[in-house]
Amino acid sequence: MYSLARELLFKLSPETSHELSIDLIGAGGRLGLNGLLTKAPTSLPVNVMGLQFANPVGLAAGLDKNGDAIDGFAQLGFGFVEIGTVTPRPQPGNPKPRLFRLPEAEAVINRMGFNNHGVDRLLERVKAAKFKGVLGINIGKNFDTPVERAVDDYLVCLDKVYAHASYVTVNVSSPNTPGLRSLQFGDSLKELLEALRRRQEDLAQEHGKRVPLAIKIAPDMSDEETALVASALLGADMDAVIATNTTLSREGVEGLAHGDEAGGLSGAPVRDKSTHIVKVLAGELSGRLPIIAVGGITEGKHAAEKIAAGASLVQIYSGFIYKGPALIREAVDAIAALRK
């Protein structure tokens, strides 16, 4: 059934088809219809970061940036839903075109640039949703906030989303906001993590609940850099790491139509890079911090590979565009098979 929908959607521009999909998934969710579109995945509950997940396969950030279709995505079978990246103020993102499909490579290139309606509008959507499962809210900085003051934007977002999120993801790895990735390194990372941790403590007191903080990192790091990130995360007592965001590499898409567009590459070509980062993190963290793996899952077995590499949970974005909701069930089944 999805192959027919895909044929129609792929006739539209990527961004139009994205908007239409969010509208349809959102409308289906409000009517409670999406469960009829696909067979529900097997129940495979897992406990990570002190949270109970219906299954370990989640929706990655960036598909539902504004939280418009939370119930709809949950009904398709995702074990958890991450919305955002959201910024303090609404912003339009980069000029169009900024989203490209590379079907021969099961890949996507995007330079969206955190287009979103702002944190206040996102919270209205969250409050209107009926979903009672795990909801991650991914936060970032406005494009015109200087990177030296990025921490202020993260704190504004953290304050606002804290009471409404199951966990909060700190996105320091989008390649489309100039300077953002510099926050992954050295003193910038330490200062950011310490500020977030202090605020998390205050908010935990205020709200009587501790909401876990996850940091989302890029795949474009050496093993040494990954090890430094791991030790900074442990030092700052973070709750999870999400690996990875999109890559700046063009390996696997050279010579393809749109292969040289600027932005972050996702889908099949980022798979091995992301899994490698998961392996390095797993070696450094020795189970002290859970890993959420994302990047290039286009078949169930790729989700199982990420778990075997040391992840506790996985997320999907590009694979969902190419394979549709059946991929969620396939991924859950492949992970369940690992446990047998």
Ligand SMILES: Cc1cc2nc3c(=O)[nH]c(=O)nc-3n(C[C@H](O)[C@H](O)[C@H](O)COP(=O)(O)O)c2cc1C
């Ligand atoms: C069009 C598009 C927009 C994205 N936007 C975000 C975002 O706003 N925040 C974020 O943390 N990741 C964002 N991502 C990255 C994905 O969440 C994911 O980390 C990456 O695409 C690798 O997974 P995949 O190969 O399954 O797509 C975006 C990805 C795509 C393709």
